[in-house]
Amino acid sequence: MTSLRADAARNRALLLATARQAVASGDLSLQLNELARRAGVGVGTVYRHFPTRRVLLESLAEPAFAAVLDGAQTASLHDDPRTGVEILLRALLLQQLADPAFAAVIASPSTDDATPQTTAQRNEFNTLARTVLARARQSGALRPGLTDEDLHHLVCGTAFALGLGPTPAARVDAYLRVLLDGVAGKAE
Amino acid sequence: MTSLRADAARNRALLLATARQAVASGDLSLQLNELARRAGVGVGTVYRHFPTRRVLLESLAEPAFAAVLDGAQTASLHDDPRTGVEILLRALLLQQLADPAFAAVIASPSTDDATPQTTAQRNEFNTLARTVLARARQSGALRPGLTDEDLHHLVCGTAFALGLGPTPAARVDAYLRVLLDGVAGKAE
DNA sequence: ACGGGAAACGGATTGTCAATCCGGTTAGGT
DNA sequence: ACCTAACCGGATTGACAATCCGTTTCCCGT
Structure with missing residues (x-):
């Protein structure tokens, strides 16, 4: 070092x-x-x-990413799988609203000019998310046919949607509800 | 003239x-x-x-916008309100995938440097959409508390989400289903 | 058909910002 | 105190946006 x-x-x-x-x-x-x-x-x-705009973005996003990892950890420890998913997605959504740099980083695929830090964070996140989502699927809390990537994309899309409004923070819960019900599937 | x-x-x-x-x-x-x-x-x-990048975008988007208007017309004429919503949202989604220029135009708010053409299309669209969504709300097919703007933002978000994947066209139906179930509310 | 003037054309030019490169400066070990 | 590697600053190059004006083209009236 x-x-x-x-x-x-x-x-x-x-x-x-x-x-x-x-x-x-x-x-x-x-x-x-x-x-x-x-x-x-x-x-x-x-x-x-x-050296790259990307590196700057990732450096800026690091704390937000850490916060999401915290959330993911919490989510993976929660008893109810459905609640786990909610915690996970809410954390992602909130941090994307709080930090545009994080939103940019999390929405784009990992590249080879990525920071080691960010790569590590991404890997850890993927692992945690996989756990949470697998449990949810197993318990029927998640619509079949949706991959982890799909979920990832859909959260980013929801963050994007929130950004279109004048006061994103005011609608987080509403949009999150739509997303959660949507990914849960029809059968309640 | x-x-x-x-x-x-x-x-x-x-x-x-x-x-x-x-x-x-x-x-x-x-x-x-x-x-x-x-x-x-x-x-x-x-x-x-x-004169403006925006004008170019709007000019490019015009045909796609017209296609969406067609779809909205069809949607407003359909008997079942829920199906109407589906037709409307699907049209929006498909055209955004087919034409990035349209996606950009429809996602951004109307500005004063907008083309008269586009302004007209936007107005007509809003009118049609209002009709479709009002009917759906009245019949309980739409979660209460979601405004027309919310719906608009959410479709754009879904299009954005699709764009994150490698083959957007392949997942349109899946993501649309998530969106439709999400905005319908829990009670089926 | 042709001549005049409005309308449109082209590209030189200016301004902004990204990105690189290297001569000068500073930290920190010896 | 000195030496060297690490770091700094800003001049410079290059790409692109956007403007401006002398030249060309169209089209209408004669």
């Missing part, structure tokens, strides 16, 4: 903080020039730490 | 055809330079006909 030099670590943290603030204040564009300017740092520094 | 000059009409059609072909062959970027080059036309010509 080769650790970062002090100034490098400082700049990296500064850039992440600056980017997060920009995103939080509604600037979704993540222009790299602008980010460097705001952070009071050269463009080169931005590209050294985040 | 001031009609277009002959060469202008020709170029406009040529540009639309070229753009459609590019999109159909997988190039979703719609770079305006590139479009001009492919059509063998100056950049100025592109901007004269389509």
Whole structure:
């Protein structure tokens, strides 16, 4: 483990903080020039730490991803399979609303220029999700014919749908209900 | 009604055809330079006909929008309200898959730089949809608490979800079923 | 048929942002 | 204090959007 030099670590943290603030204040564009300017740092520094826009996104998304992993863990430990699914999907939905970077990361397939961190998180998530969903299927709480990937896509789609409205947070529960009932299948 | 000059009409059609072909062959970027080059036309010509990327998108989407209007008409004439909803949502979903430009147009709110054509189509669509959905609500075929806008967003979300998979067309029915059951509410 | 003027054309140009590259600077071990 | 590897900054190149204006084309009236 080769650790970062002090100034490098400082700049990296500064850039992440600056980017997060920009995103939080509604600037979704993540222009790299602008980010460097705001952070009071050269463009080169931005590209050294985040060679790809994707790497920046994944770095930003890391905490949100961790939160989802927490949720998935909770979901996998819950007694009722159906409730497990609900916890899992709700966590995914909430974090996507809270963090656009996470939404972007989770909606796109893993690529080879992905951060090791993110790859690890993705793997762990997939494992947990597989468990939760398998249990739900076994207990008949999940419509047959829907793969794990289908579920994944459908949650991302629901997050997208929420984003189309003026106040996403206000409709989370309603849309989540639609999704849950939809994936549960007709027979109640 | 001031009609277009002959060469202008020709170029406009040529540009639309070229753009459609590019999109159909997988190039979703719609770079305006590139479009001009492919059509063998100056950049100025592109901007004269389509002052805004949005105008180009709407022009491309027009036929797909018309197809959806057809579907909505059919839906509004159908006896069973539930079937009406299904026809309406299926039409929306299929056209969004068939035409990314339409998907972009229908997912975004109407703006002031919109084409009159598109504005008209949007209005007509809203009217038809309102009818179909009102009937469905009245007959209890639609979960209460979901507005027309919610439905709109959810279809767009479902189209988005389909787009995440490798072969969207193959999963249309499955995802549509999830959506329909979800918006129908639990009581069958 | 032809001449004039409005309409449309083309591409040079400007501006913005992504992405690279390298001469200068700094950290941190010896 | 010194040395070197790591890091920094910003000039630079390249791609694309968008505008602007001198030139060409159409079309209508004669």
